[in-house]
Amino acid sequence: MKESLLILVPLVAAGAAALWPHDRTRPWFLPAAGLAHSLLALWLLVHPPGAPWHPWLGYDPLTRAVLPAVSLLFLVCAAYGVSYLRLRAERPNRVFVAAFLAALGLMSAAHMARHLGVLWIATEAVTLSSVPLLHFNNTPRAFEATWKYLLVGGTGIALSLLGSFCLGYASLHGGGAGDLTFAALAAQGAGLSRPWVLIAWVLLLVGYGTKMGLAPMHTWKPDAYGEAPGIVGAMLAGGVTTVAFTAILRVRAVVDAAGAGVVADRTLLAAGLFSMLVAALFLLSARDFKRMLAYSSVEHMGILSFGAALGGAGLWAAFFHVWNNSMTKGALFLSAGNIRRASGGRTIDEVGGMSVVTPRSSALFMTALFAVTACPPFGPFFSELLILRAAFSTAHGWSAAFMLVCLLLAFLGLSRVVFAVVYGRPPRAARDLGRRFKETLPVLVPPLVLLVLALWLGLATPDVLREAWSSAVGQLTSTP
Amino acid sequence: MSGALDLLTGLAMGLSLVALGTSRLPSLIRVAALQGVVLGTMPLVMEHDLRAMVVVVALATVVMKGVVIPVLLRRAMRTANIDRDMDPLIGFLPSLLLGAAGLIGAVLLARWLPLLPEHHESLLVAGSISTVFSGLLLLIGRSKAISQVCGYLILENGIYMFGLLLISSTPLLVEGGILLDLTVAVFVTGIIVDRIQRAFDSLDTRKLTVLRE
Numbered sequence: 001m002k003e004s005l006l007i008l009v010p011l012v013a014a015g016a017a018a019l020w021p022h023d024r025t026r027p028w029f030l031p032a033a034g035l036a037h038s039l040l041a042l043w044l045l046v047h048p049p050g051a052p053w054h055p056w057l058g059y060d061p062l063t064r065a066v067l068p069a070v071s072l073l074f075l076v077c078a079a080y081g082v083s084y085l086r087l088r089a090e091r092p093n094r095v096f097v098a099a100f101l102a103a104l105g106l107m108s109a110a111h112m113a114r115h116l117g118v119l120w121i122a123t124e125a126v127t128l129s130s131v132p133l134l135h136f137n138n139t140p141r142a143f144e145a146t147w148k149y150l151l152v153g154g155t156g157i158a159l160s161l162l163g164s165f166c167l168g169y170a171s172l173h174g175g176g177a178g179d180l181t182f183a184a185l186a187a188q189g190a191g192l193s194r195p196w197v198l199i200a201w202v203l204l205l206v207g208y209g210t211k212m213g214l215a216p217m218h219t220w221k222p223d224a225y226g227e228a229p230g231i232v233g234a235m236l237a238g239g240v241t242t243v244a245f246t247a248i249l250r251v252r253a254v255v256d257a258a259g260a261g262v263v264a265d266r267t268l269l270a271a272g273l274f275s276m277l278v279a280a281l282f283l284l285s286a287r288d289f290k291r292m293l294a295y296s297s298v299e300h301m302g303i304l305s306f307g308a309a310l311g312g313a314g315l316w317a318a319f320f321h322v323w324n325n326s327m328t329k330g331a332l333f334l335s336a337g338n339i340r341r342a343s344g345g346r347t348i349d350e351v352g353g354m355s356v357v358t359p360r361s362s363a364l365f366m367t368a369l370f371a372v373t374a375c376p377p378f379g380p381f382f383s384e385l386l387i388l389r390a391a392f393s394t395a396h397g398w399s400a401a402f403m404l405v406c407l408l409l410a411f412l413g414l415s416r417v418v419f420a421v422v423y424g425r426p427p428r429a430a431r432d433l434g435r436r437f438k439e440t441l442p443v444l445v446p447p448l449v450l451l452v453l454a455l456w457l458g459l460a461t462p463d464v465l466r467e468a469w470s471s472a473v474g475q476l477t478s479t480p
Numbered sequence: 481m482s483g484a485l486d487l488l489t490g491l492a493m494g495l496s497l498v499a500l501g502t503s504r505l506p507s508l509i510r511v512a513a514l515q516g517v518v519l520g521t522m523p524l525v526m527e528h529d530l531r532a533m534v535v536v537v538a539l540a541t542v543v544m545k546g547v548v549i550p551v552l553l554r555r556a557m558r559t560a561n562i563d564r565d566m567d568p569l570i571g572f573l574p575s576l577l578l579g580a581a582g583l584i585g586a587v588l589l590a591r592w593l594p595l596l597p598e599h600h601e602s603l604l605v606a607g608s609i610s611t612v613f614s615g616l617l618l619l620i621g622r623s624k625a626i627s628q629v630c631g632y633l634i635l636e637n638g639i640y641m642f643g644l645l646l647i648s649s650t651p652l653l654v655e656g657g658i659l660l661d662l663t664v665a666v667f668v669t670g671i672i673v674d675r676i677q678r679a680f681d682s683l684d685t686r687k688l689t690v691l692r693e
Contacts, residue, residue, distance in 0.1 A: 115654070117650065117651075117654035117657070117658065118654065118657070120658065121654070121657040121658060121661055124661040124665065125661060125664075128661070128664055128665055128668050131668050131672070135672070135675070139679075140679040140680055143672060143675050143676050143679050143680075144676070144680075144688040146672055147625070147672055147676055147685065147688060148688070150665075150668070150669055150672060151619070151628060151632070154632055154665060154669075155616075155619060155632070155635070158632070158635055158636055158639060161639050161643075161658065162612065162638075162639045162642060165639065165642045165643050165645070165646055166642075168646045168649065168650065169642075169645055169646065172596060172645070172646065172649065173594060173595070173596055177649055178646050178648075178649030178650065179649065180650065180654070193594060195593065195594055196594070
């Protein structure tokens with residue numbers, strides 16, 4: 001029963017925030033609900049509940065392995081959000097706060113979904129609740145980004161609904177009852193009609209892959225991440241993508257039980273490598289430092305997909321990487337948000353020398369760059385190392401080499417932009433604007449906390465997390 | 481029973497073709513709405529014993545797709561003060577021909593797909609595939625935001641038709657949730673269409689080109 005609070009607390013807080021009369025105090029709902037959610041998620045991480053609470057929803061090992069990361073990221077973003085919304089006092093924040101909280105509740109529901117239909121409903125609802133977050137800035141550019149997000153994301157999610165129905169039909173055709181819970185589908189296993197399973201897999205991979213941002217379905221990402229406020233970008237890159245990733249993993253487990261696991265792994269591998277390649281190539285020519293973060297996200301989604309394709313140790317490392325991705329992406333987005341606000345620009349043609357204007361945010365941005373590009377001793381280094389090791393031990397040496405080349409290119413692309421933003425001479429306008437932006441603790445501590453967490457994950461991965469990832473791997477690879 | 485269902489499916493397939501061939505936005509909205517109503521009545525002729533929930537979902541579909549969504553779209557259209565999709569990316573005749581080809585392809589594909597014996601003679605699978613295809617064509621081929629939303633609706637209608645194959649096994653709570661999500665989606669899209677119109681003074685999505693590499 002406790003796990004239902006993970007969904008209800010944010011949704012109730014969203015309702016309360018929508019009714020709350022004062023713009024000035026409303027943002028405090030964010031950290032309050034975020035704290036309650038994190039405490040609960042971490043408590044359930046340490047004390048996992050026994051049987052799932054409901055056949056359709058439950059805090060199962062897979063949820064346990066990833067949801068606490070999303071919850072922690074939300075808490076940090078919420079803390080940042082209070083000062084952010086104070087800086088943006090000219091914009092009414094009723095819809096923003098309510099939608100942000102609702103998104104957290106719906107993301108929890110999507111992580112906990114054990115039924116294909118419920119999973120779809122929750123994912124679609126997450127998409128819709130993030131629409132008002134994307135156009136918070138109310139500029140034409142923001143509306144353009146929102147439109148593309150709705151159209152590309154909507155089409156993708158529609159295809160995943162078709163895929164869900166196809167999987168249901170696979171069950172009917174195989175003589176089953178058409179029960180869409182993952183447990184029932186996996187139990188039917190080889191009884192599922194193979195052609196329908198394969199059609200369903202393609203549609204679901206395209207659908208949830210769009211949400212996750214795997215290339216070539218990533219086209220909405222740069223626009224959305226470039227125009228959204230920093231905390232929204234962080235939640236999209238570290239939370240919504242995780243929802244889609246767990247969705248794909250749950251479907252893959254069914255496809256695997258149906259005896260088509262090899263096909264599924266091969267497509268995941270191809271999608272992962274292609275995403276890394278596309279991301280690396282676009283990063284090499286990126287000039288906008290917020291859009292750049294979107295391509296970095298595409299790259300990391302590729303790494304997750306690659307890790308999942310390797311199964312076993314690779315999948316374990318992918319869960320590790322989910323945590324690292326959430327923490328480092330959060331730090332990048334929040335520090336980039338500071339720089340964006342202090343400089344007033346978005347491309348390296350307009351922004352430079354920020355180490356003079358905002359020294360602390362620049363230092364954080366630079367450190368986050370090293371963390372996200374897998375420099376030791378940050379977490380991503382270890383998770384990517386484990387994925388590479390899994391690749392070599394499963395005779396995917398060429399793929400691993402390909403991944404290394406892409407990582408190198410991505411590092412070159414990212415560091416080129418970050419160095420251009422941080423070093424050099426600041427334009428005059430930036431100096432004047434930057435003087436008005438105060439680097440106060442509330443905008444510096446949140447990204448710092450995320451970086452410390454990324455460091456801690458790398459240096460001393462807690463045993464409880466290791467165990468949680470192992471049991472999630474067990475849940476996904478056990479054949480009934 | 482299955483005769484009535486096939487008649488409705490055929491009607492829905494024809495409506496997708498009409499949608500592909502029309503340039504006037506009001507008629508496009510009307511076609512999408514009519515298709516929604518046709519779909520809404522399908523569960524009623526499919527089920528032998530009418531459960532109360534089936535009737536509720538059918539009624540909700542008719543009201544949402546036939547009344548609420550078209551009203552929303554028409555209002556967005558009126559504020560935007562346009563009623564024609566003048567120069568689509570894929571012309572009306574080519575898209576009509578493509579749609580017809582897609583229809584034939586869908587019938588052939590449905591024949592090739594392994595189906596349950598009771599679905600062998602039904603048009604439902606072919607109708608679903610061809611409607612999804614028409615919806616995608618509209619989404620890609622049209623340049624006005626409202627036509628693209630109609631394309632999205634027709635795409636959803638095609639998926640809904642496929643979902644009818646599972647109607648006896650899917651819990652109606654799930655169906656209801658899906659329907660609610662779709663309505664909110666169109667509602668949200670309507671709001672964004674309205675904002676785009678104000679911000680860009682146009683609903684031509686080809687003008688949305690500020691964001692690019």
